[in-house]
Amino acid sequence: MNRLTCDQVRDNLLERWLDGGLDPETAGSIRDHVESCAECLQEKEALEAEAEILHGALMRVAEERRPSLNTAKVVNISIVQPLRRRILRPVWLGLAASFVLAMVFVSWEKIIPTGTNDLPTVELASVEAKPGDQVIIPVRAKNLVGLCGLKARIRFDSRFLEVQAGGESLGQIGVKGNEITIAALSADGWRDSDGIAFKLPVTVRQTVPPKTVINLEIVAVDVTDSRNIKMEASPRDGSIHIL
């Protein structure tokens, strides 16, 4: 192999070959040359060693990421307070949505006081979470005394949260698209005037940016007399059927 060819190879072609930018024919010629030329082989090995050193240095910074993820980022899940509805037995209060009145932030699992009248309400507590966390959002239905059926529809942003549908001790959670349906039915009457507590399990997606506020919006609350009512809930599609 003559010297000029080695100069050509080492001047430009060797790096371009290792970078993967040469056409197959030229790449084949370089490979043949390197396999038969000790000096060019040595140069190739030096370039490969350089690549490994650079790769190691560039990847080293990735190791620092996990600790910062666990300490630096917080996602607030806000509270939205719904309109209140009167109990009109035995018919539904209607399926029309109640919209947001106020948005309040509180600390972990703190329930917001909502006044002292006897109208039924549903409240969501706010939580703080990090991306990837599984958290329970406390939901409290208040002033549901007696034989009641409760259905609340809550809108959420599925880009940020994943909601676990399924059974809960007091009822069912269904998810369809961006809407959660919570349904509960009292068989023998709720007597706790402080209300009933419902646990809404959600997972905060890893892709949530830092300092994001995720709003959960209660769009409808329906309360009915539970006597002579049977309810079917499908956590698969979020529908609740009153029979």
Add this chain to the structure above:
Amino acid sequence: MKSTEVGVDLVYIGENEECGTPCHPDGKMNHEAMEKTDSDILRVFFAGDQGALETIFRRYEVRIYAYCRNILGNREDAEDALQETFLRISRQRSFEGDRVQAWIYRIALNVCRSHLRKRASRISRELRSEDTLPQTPAPTPAQVYAKQVTENEVSKAISALPEIQREVIVLKYLDHLKTPEIVDILEVSLSTVEGRLRQGREKLRRILIGSKER
């Protein structure tokens, strides 16, 4: 459809139905089909399954973080850039083609460029470092790395490169990308990528050998 009633208790309907998306009856993710290609997963995502993006995120988060960290130079900005990258992806409506990696890197690249545009002082610092480099023939890799450079020294040298050279050096060596793949990401010609790679490598070697001689 199966339907069961037990007194006034709530009961499930449709229990035996095929689970569509989004559907997580056991509380776990159902997007863990890691054998699927990135393109397949993105199609699921754009069909409405928001959770599919998490699979993509898990596949790329380390590399994209490392890319942003090496381009931007600090953890906070890199973390923000990583999140911004995936937020931008989440806002996309569609993806055509099968070069998902190039697409994600290109979004990260644009995010990083936006960050850097806000840093006029950094650019002037880069220009200064470029001006002060000795304009002698570039040392060979063997000459540079025979001197036991540390990863820290290499990181500092990479961060001292001009932005356009740093971009290609990081893309090339972080993920062992081939030059045609870098062409896809940067959307410039092959000769431009090769030129920047060559200049970047030479400058890197000069910086490293200079730091050893001082």
